[in-house]
Amino acid sequence: MKKMLLIGSHLLLLLLCMTTFSAVAQKKIPLIQALDKVSAALGTRFVYEASLLANKTTTADLSDLKNKQVEEVLKAILYPNDLLFLYVDKNHYTIVARKQKSKGADQLQPDDDVTIPGDSMRQLRGKVMSNYNEPLAGVTIRAGRYAGVTNNEGDFTLRVGPQETILDATAIGWQTVHIDISPKNGLWYPITMQASTSLLKEIAIVSTGYQKIEKSQLTGAASTISAKDYDQRTAVTGNFLENLEGKIPGLVYNSLSKELSIRGVSTFDAVKRPLIVVDGFPTEIDISTINPNDIISVSVLRDAAAAAIYGVQASNGVIVIETKRGKSGKPVFSLRATYALQAKPDFGYLHYPGSTEYAQLMKDRVMLGGHSRRIYRYGAAIDPIYELLFRVKEGTLSADEADRQIAEIASYNSQADYKRLFFRTKTAQQLDFDVSGGNEKSTYLLGINYVGEALTQRRSDNQRFVLNFANTYKFTDRFSFDFRAVYNNSVNKSGKAVPYTDAPPHQRFTDEQGNALPSFYGPGKESNSVRSVAQNEIIKSLGLYDQLYYPYEEPFNTTTKINLSALRLQGRLNATLTKWLTLDVGGAYENQQTGNGYLRTEKAYTVRRLLNTRAKKDPSTGRPLFVDLPPVASIRSTILKATPIRCAAS
Numbered sequence: 001m002k003k004m005l006l007i008g009s010h011l012l013l014l015l016l017c018m019t020t021f022s023a024v025a026q027k028k029i030p031l032i033q034a035l036d037k038v039s040a041a042l043g044t045r046f047v048y049e050a051s052l053l054a055n056k057t058t059t060a061d062l063s064d065l066k067n068k069q070v071e072e073v074l075k076a077i078l079y080p081n082d083l084l085f086l087y088v089d090k091n092h093y094t095i096v097a098r099k100q101k102s103k104g105a106d107q108l109q110p111d112d113d114v115t116i117p118g119d120s121m122r123q124l125r126g127k128v129m130s131n132y133n134e135p136l137a138g139v140t141i142r143a144g145r146y147a148g149v150t151n152n153e154g155d156f157t158l159r160v161g162p163q164e165t166i167l168d169a170t171a172i173g174w175q176t177v178h179i180d181i182s183p184k185n186g187l188w189y190p191i192t193m194q195a196s197t198s199l200l201k202e203i204a205i206v207s208t209g210y211q212k213i214e215k216s217q218l219t220g221a222a223s224t225i226s227a228k229d230y231d232q233r234t235a236v237t238g239n240f241l242e243n244l245e246g247k248i249p250g251l252v253y254n255s256l257s258k259e260l261s262i263r264g265v266s267t268f269d270a271v272k273r274p275l276i277v278v279d280g281f282p283t284e285i286d287i288s289t290i291n292p293n294d295i296i297s298v299s300v301l302r303d304a305a306a307a308a309i310y311g312v313q314a315s316n317g318v319i320v321i322e323t324k325r326g327k328s329g330k331p332v333f334s335l336r337a338t339y340a341l342q343a344k345p346d347f348g349y350l351h352y353p354g355s356t357e358y359a360q361l362m363k364d365r366v367m368l369g370g371h372s373r374r375i376y377r378y379g380a381a382i383d384p385i386y387e388l389l390f391r392v393k394e395g396t397l398s399a400d401e402a403d404r405q406i407a408e409i410a411s412y413n414s415q416a417d418y419k420r421l422f423f424r425t426k427t428a429q430q431l432d433f434d435v436s437g438g439n440e441k442s443t444y445l446l447g448i449n450y451v452g453e454a455l456t457q458r459r460s461d462n463q464r465f466v467l468n469f470a471n472t473y474k475f476t477d478r479f480s481f482d483f484r485a486v487y488n489n490s491v492n493k494s495g496k497a498v499p500y501t502d503a504p505p506h507q508r509f510t511d512e513q514g515n516a517l518p519s520f521y522g523p524g525k526e527s528n529s530v531r532s533v534a535q536n537e538i539i540k541s542l543g544l545y546d547q548l549y550y551p552y553e554e555p556f557n558t559t560t561k562i563n564l565s566a567l568r569l570q571g572r573l574n575a576t577l578t579k580w581l582t583l584d585v586g587g588a589y590e591n592q593q594t595g596n597g598y599l600r601t602e603k604a605y606t607v608r609r610l611l612n613t614r615a616k617k618d619p620s621t622g623r624p625l626f627v628d629l630p631p632v633a634s635i636r637s638t639i640l641k642a643t644p645i646r647c648a649a650s
């Protein structure tokens with residue numbers, strides 16, 4: 001009985017061992033099949049050499065993969081087979097060998113290439129080297145849907161289908177190589193890859209005015225523009241801010257109002273303009289003194305980065321500008337000429353009412369709104385449409401006849417003539433010339449810039465000259481001196497702008513011969529001070545000036561002229577005291593003088609009114625005497641001086 005129990009226990013133990021062995025044996029699956037399961041469950045992608053995974057299996061637990069970390073699963077699958085996985089991108093891994101045995105070049109020659117009989121697949125081999133004659137590891141080798149990577153020695157083995165004829169070798173920082181792998185070219189492919197500097201990320205360098213540092217090391221928000229990006233658009237008008245539009249985040253510039261802001265308005269009462277720093281020194285003079293063709297880089301500091309360096313004056317941000325310096329060598333001459341055109345303004349988008357609509361509004365105002373002749377003072381000018389409507393209301397003219405005459409007057413619309421008489425195509429031309437050169441001890445740069453503009457508004461034009469000089473002296477290896485000088489002179493002229501709303505749309509500005517016609521109204525459609533034609537003839541017969549308002553003549557008789565001259569001198573001494581300490585001492589002097597001149601001739605409407613109101617009667621002749629008159633021309637001058645000084649050690 002004991003023997004039977006002993007034999008039964010042995011049989012039970014043997015059966016249990018066989019069952020366990022069978023269960024373990026069932027868990028062994030090929031490595032490629034295991035990776036396919038991981039890809040299907042977790043959405044991962046793998047790149048590897050086919051030879052690395054050939055004939056390798058795994059006993060890793062692949063159940064409930066969705067609740068496991070992909071790295072832990074890969075460790076269980078690959079580590080027992082002396083394989084490693086490298087993270088490339090999200091859900092993208094490369095599989096490599098833990099240890100690679102060095103192979104001689106003779107082992108990879110075509111003589112060792114083997115193709116399995118009856119198999120249409122081809123096994124390609126090769127070696128990838130850099131243009132520096134060094135093996136490249138981790139290069140992706142792809143032919144259609146077949147892919148692999150090079151090992152630590154740059155070698156690769158890839159089985160491809162018979163239909164594949166092109167093989168691609170790609171790697172970050174290297175130019176892609178395309179190889180013809182047609183069967184006639186054999187099975188061995190040595191590949192040489194060239195470095196691609198264009199694929200490397202450029203390090204952004206920000207200038208704070210005191211130093212240049214990498215953007216990643218600067219606290220706060222900052223942007224920078226290189227000379228290449230800056231020169232993509234040329235500011236023909238000579239205003240460098242026009243080049244920055246759309247290139248600096250948060251920078252808003254209005255070329256009409258000249259308003260400039262960075263990240264919105266930070267104050268309502270104080271100065272809203274950001275601080276402008278030129279070659280390390282803040283500038284207070286007009287920004288038109290900066291020649292846009294001399295700029296080589298622009299950095300914009302927008303928040304704490306600006307305030308920490310320049311204090312409260314940087315509360316609206318800082319624009320840091322660096323300009324050209326001379327280069328050692330033979331004299332180099334540079335000439336740039338630009339010419340630009342801008343069409344007349346289009347008033348169509350304003351949707352002003354036409355003459356017919358305007359006449360209907362006038363009719364409704366008289367017939368329904370109670371507008372009558374009584375509100376006009378004696379001898380005042382009255383619009384001819386109002387005059388016809390008043391006569392209808394007074395019973396001296398039939399409604400049909402009034403409508404006929406009003407339709408005839410409203411058949412003319414002044415918008416086209418207003419655009420032709422008061423505006424023109426804007427032209428802008430710029431000429432920039434400079435020469436630079438020098439030697440190891442001293443460099444120089446001398447330049448001149450001219451900008452001429454004929455603005456869209458007639459009788460308005462701008463002219464500007466900028467002369468700049470830059471010198472760098474190197475006394476010794478430790479001491480150097482940088483000197484710069486800029487002189488600017490500009491003249492801006494403009495005639496008086498006559499708004500389109502100064503006259504109704506049925507008002508003509510000139511007759512057929514081009515002579516100016518009087519308006520039914522005064523400036524701003526003011527009617528009480530403007531006399532009728534009959535009353536004006538009486539005034540003129542007394543020896544007084546014409547009291548009618550001629551819109552077309554106003555730009556010729558009212559002129560504003562602004563003269564600006566500015567001088568900026570700057571010097572900086574740099575001393576290298578030790579390997580770790582440098583001293584920078586410098587200063588700048590600025591002087592800007594602005595003269596505003598206003599000239600109104602005796603034909604200007606305001607002058608004629610002034611003369612008539614100040615006229616005195618001659619007791620003997622009864623004619624008017626124009627004596628004790630105020631000036632009709634004035635000149636106002638402003639002078640701005642600034643002397644910023646800086647001293648820095650680093």
